[in-house]
Structures are given as C-alpha cells and as structure tokens.
Amino acid sequence: MRSPIVLVPACVAQAGPHLAHTAHLKYVAAVADGARCTPLIVPALGAATDFEALLAVADGVMLTGSPSNVNAGLYGETVLDPSLPQDPARDATTLPLIRAAIKRGIPLLAICRGFQEMNVALGGSLHQALHGVPGMAEHRERKDDPLDQQYAPSHRVLLDPGGQLARLLDGAGEIMVNSLHGQGINRLAAGLAVEARADDGLVEAYRVEGAKSFALAVQWHPEWRFSENPDSVKLFRAFGDACRAYKADR
Numbered sequence: 001m002r003s004p005i006v007l008v009p010a011c012v013a014q015a016g017p018h019l020a021h022t023a024h025l026k027y028v029a030a031v032a033d034g035a036r037c038t039p040l041i042v043p044a045l046g047a048a049t050d051f052e053a054l055l056a057v058a059d060g061v062m063l064t065g066s067p068s069n070v071n072a073g074l075y076g077e078t079v080l081d082p083s084l085p086q087d088p089a090r091d092a093t094t095l096p097l098i099r100a101a102i103k104r105g106i107p108l109l110a111i112c113r114g115f116q117e118m119n120v121a122l123g124g125s126l127h128q129a130l131h132g133v134p135g136m137a138e139h140r141e142r143k144d145d146p147l148d149q150q151y152a153p154s155h156r157v158l159l160d161p162g163g164q165l166a167r168l169l170d171g172a173g174e175i176m177v178n179s180l181h182g183q184g185i186n187r188l189a190a191g192l193a194v195e196a197r198a199d200d201g202l203v204e205a206y207r208v209e210g211a212k213s214f215a216l217a218v219q220w221h222p223e224w225r226f227s228e229n230p231d232s233v234k235l236f237r238a239f240g241d242a243c244r245a246y247k248a249d250r
C-alpha cells in the first residue's frame with residue numbers, strides 16, 4: 001500500500017545564476033522521516049497551477065518557512081520595507097491551496113512563513129516588523145551566528161491547556177522554541193483559535209476551529225533537527241497520522 005502524499009509548495013529562489021523552485025531539505029526530510037509520508041514538492045506556478053490535479057493526489061499539505069515575506073498587499077497594506085525579499089509566485093500558489101485544502105479537510109501543517117501565509121489566506125493580517133511594535137520581544141535570529149545557534153531554542157511559548165498542541169504534547173503547559181522571523185500575527189483570521197503564545201503575547205501557534213482534519217500552524221521551526229526534539233517528533237508523527245487517516249477515508 002502506498003504512503004500518504006504530502007504537498008510541499010516551493011519557493012522561487014536564486015540557485016546560482018538561475019531562478020529555481022526550492023524546498024529546503026530539512027522540510028522534505030521532516031515529512032519523509034518524521035511524518036513518514038511521501039513529500040511532493042509543488043512548483044510555485046501561481047495561477048497556472050492545476051489545483052484540482054494536486055488536491056486529487058494530496059493526503060496532506062505542509063507549508064514551509066522562507067526568508068521571503070507574504071506580500072502586504074494581500075492584507076490591505078503597503079510593503080513597509082521593499083528591500084526585504086518577496087515571493088509573489090509562492091503567495092499566488094499557497095494562498096489558494098490553503099483555502100482549498102481546508103475546504104476539503106486535507107491535513108495541513110504550516111511552519112513560520114507558512115503560519116503567516118495561512119493567517120493571511122484566511123483573512124488575517126501581519127505585523128511587518130515585529131521589532132518596531134511596542135512591547136514585542138526580538139523574534140529575529142542573529143544572522144551572523146552559526147546555524148545551530150540560530151535554530152536553537154530561544155524562548156518559551158505557553159500552550160493553551162485545552163488545545164490540540166497541548167494534547168499531542170502529552171499535556172505540556174509550555175515548551176521552548178526557536179525563533180527566526182521578523183513578521184508575526186497582527187489580526188488573527190476569523191475561525192482560527194490560538195494554541196500558543198510567547199511571553200510578549202505574540203500568537204505562536206493556532207489551529208483552524210472546527211476543521212475536518214488536522215490544521216495546525218506554528219511560528220517556530222520544528223523541522224530543524226526534528227529527531228533530536230521529542231516535541232517535534234510528536235508533532236510530525238501526529239501530522240503523519242492525520243494524513244494516513246485522510247488517505248484511508250478518501
């Protein structure tokens with residue numbers, strides 16, 4: 001019997017002199033080895049995407065992080081810092097895909113940029129520069145640090161005691177997470193329920209209320225060395241189980 005197929009939408013990024021559709025190995029590995037599903041990288045073709053064809057084979061969708069920001073025009077603002085990277089092709093691919101996946105009850109796990117774009121896809125908005133928002137902590141990584149340090153746990157998040165995340169983490173009240181983002185949730189979209197917050201109040205995880213299946217998003221990076229972090233192992237295993245259940249019922 002085949003394993004569940006999990007769509008992993010790509011970024012458009014420079015690979016040497018050429019543009020390429022890219023997905024970091026760590027995300028693909030977390031789907032394969034953590035969720036135990038078959039990752040399928042989806043090119044960021046925007047409106048040229050055949051969403052029906054993709055959804056017909058998808059048993060899950062995982063949205064990755066990215067250095068690029070969700071275009072602020074998609075939540076009714078102008079881009080405050082045009083020097084920061086954008087990826088309009090990814091926006092035009094992921095936003096419709098997110099809405100379609102939720103409608104069909106296809107399991108969804110969203111990470112960092114994915115967490116932000118899912119909120120925007122459902123009508124929410126972002127802070128474009130968290131570090132400029134009074135009372136907010138610094139959530140960006142130090143880019144000069146070695147990667148292991150950039151992705152090391154840097155602050156705690158408090159989990160909603162009645163939430164899905166707390167349940168799948170065996171009743172944990174708080175966990176330590178890494179933090180590599182300059183943007184963050186401003187207005188949470190209607191229909192999303194907070195699962196975790198940082199000490200400064202920032203929403204760090206949410207679920208889709210009343211979702212037909214697993215639909216969870218986290219601002220941190222569980223995919224980073226996931227096998228060394230028991231919380232990340234449980235998260236990817238739960239996502240994989242939801243994909244297996246979706247596949248069995250389809």
Ligand SMILES: N[C@@H](CCC(=O)NCCCC(=O)O)C(=O)O
Pocket residue numbers: 024064065066067068069070111112113114180181182183184221
């Ligand atoms: N650009 C957004 C999202 C941040 C993000 O996804 N960072 C991860 C980048 C690299 C990786 O995939 O590990 C923001 O700054 O908030």
